[in-house]
Amino acid sequence: MRGWALALLLGALRAGGTELTFELPDSDKHCFHQDMERGIKFTLDYQVITGGHYDVDCYVEDPNGRTIYRETKKQYDSFPHHTEVKGIYTFCFSNEFSTFSHKTVYFNLQVGDEPPILPDMSSRVTALTQMESACVTIHEALNAVIDSQTHYRLREAQDRSRAEDLNGRVSYWSVGETLILFVVSIGQVMLLKSFFTEKRPGGGGAGT
Structure with missing residues (x-):
């Protein structure tokens, strides 16, 4: 199940972002990983769609294993952050506190700023037509x-x-x-x- 979810995650990458809906069984945990450079802004949005009281535990770890975000039994939340070190960041969703409630979780991970639609938009000095x-x-x-x-x-x-x-x-x-x-x-x-x-x-x- 974890390998299938990770494959979907990698296949969902588009325009610097990841959008995924996955099944989270009771007493289970799913973690996803993203390699990021230092000084990059990312935003994690998630929401529990179905199951139990529509809540889930979520935490984010940096490449050094330090927890930079942790919330328990949240229905939805948004976490913006600027990376301080280069490496692989870990995003985990846990349903280990539930013994019988199966959850469906949606999350959206936006990494970096969206590229301009015009190639020279950020460096041009003249006004736009x-x-x-x-x-x-x-x-x-x-x-x-x-x-x-x-x-x-x-x-x-x-x-x-x-x-x-x-x-x-x-x-x-x-x-x-x-x-x-x-x-x-x-x-x-x-x-x-x-x-x-x-x-x-x-x-x-x-x-x-």
């Missing part, structure tokens, strides 16, 4: 749309999970009520039947 300004505006608007779609997709998945869980509980409750009603009905019929079939003691012998 109307076409270039329109491209930048459209690019920023599309990024905002992507963020909104991700947010609402996660909310939809979480609400669907809660609705399905509630529907299952209502179904079980309805089945239980039906069985109780059936048993009570049979008991009432048997009780009424006993009133009419009760044997009365026979009369004494005939007198002489």
